[in-house]
Amino acid sequence: MKDKALSVQNLCAGYHGSEALQDVCFSVNRGDYLGICGPNGSGKSTLVKVILGLLAPTSGEVSLLGTPKSSFQRWDRIGYLPQGLQFFNPHFPATVDEVIRLGRLSAKKFPRRFSREDAAAVDRTMEWMGISNIRGSMIGELSGGLRQRVLLARALVNDPELLVLDEPTTALDPETRESFYKLTFEMNRERKSTVLLVTHDTATIGKYASHLLYLDKKVIFYGDFEDFCNSSEMTGFFGEHGQHLVCHRH
């Protein structure tokens, strides 16, 4: 149990009585790169929200980095990039460095003050992601792709052990998307972060992810890519073509 980055057991969750997740079980080893796929409304974002404690499950257990979620406190060890900001206001008066620095709050106790160390971490992250030149720009005046990059920087600023990304690439052009994937791949390979990435991009995810979770309210498939490609059950589910598309690991 201790060496798991994430463990989800018999998880059920929903909104106002309607069930969005039914009896979901899986666990992720440290250092894995898990791609989470499934059709619209299949509960991917719901799963992410429950993992991060944004939504209370109706039943089931979640453990983060070896600690049951109810006693988990180290939010600085987890980086999160949401599917979209709840109410993104293009006139929100915050600069890029102010937004990235917000990521450092999770490591702090009341009264959560920033130090020079935080400024250094923000600088390092911006440098690494190649966005130092826009540090003083207003977040609302950036293009969608750059804004997404800034929010990823916010998620990465603590060097998280577990990185949770909910459809980070939907608004990106193919080139930016590729560099986005490369960045997460680097996080996974070089910094040994465990990555959970929700995506509809089934044709690309196989290039980067080590494991696949296919969700449709229930777990349809969970395992590594080899298993997925060799599974005749999945051939039945997706058809040969569909399975080949996911497995097409170039």
Next chain:
Amino acid sequence: MIITEMLSYGFMQRALVGGSLIAILCSVLGVFLVLRRLSLIGDGLAHVTFGSVALALLFRLQSVYMTLAIIPVVLASSMGILQLAQKARIYGDAAIGIVSAIGIATGVMLASVAGGFNVDLFSYLFGNILSISSSELVIAALLFVIVIACVVMFYNELFASTFDEDLAKSSGIDTERINTVLVLMTALTVVLAMKVVGIMLISALLIIPAVSALQIAKGFKSAIVTAAVIGVVTVICGISLSFVMNLPSGATIVLINFAVLLATFGGRALRGHK
């Protein structure tokens, strides 16, 4: 000089100092309220304050005693309004509208039981900062220190929850507690602001300097500071102008704020066309 004459009066000194303190509170909290789409809460609280004032007048409470008596009522109502706004997610604004209406209706009912609208109630409706007493100024200064201390202590958490509530939660911030702090601070501020612009115009003092600042700010801290500066400058100008030209101070302050808002809109548009 008219300025030296103006500053030689004790009541003008009190008005300028008290007005500036309250303006800072309103503008700073206003930035958070506007960005979190909670500006309506200020309005709802103002109307609840009206009901509380009428109740206090019924018990013949005046000036400082009035302020002290209505603070707990308004604080309690603010918690109720927050619950409504959060629980009734979709109809949150309608819920606040209902509370506002109940505040006003209660006030009107109590006032008529107490013998009809009198000069007192009228002065609370439209405010008169020029009549602020020394003890009222002391209360204002005290509450100013409390509210500013809260803003400073919770600044980063307020900023994070304002930027995105889910992201803040995923950083381990208790956003519900932060919302409570924000609304309680607003309640205290609304009670004070009543003296400056009156119940009818409190939400203007909360919203307009903040919106003006948001037009021109270049960052979050800059938005807060700009709002505070706009608030203080417009209140000082408004008080002075109302003294010199014998105009109602609350209305003068609000109209000057509106002029500033138009100017910042213009400034933004010009910048956009460059």
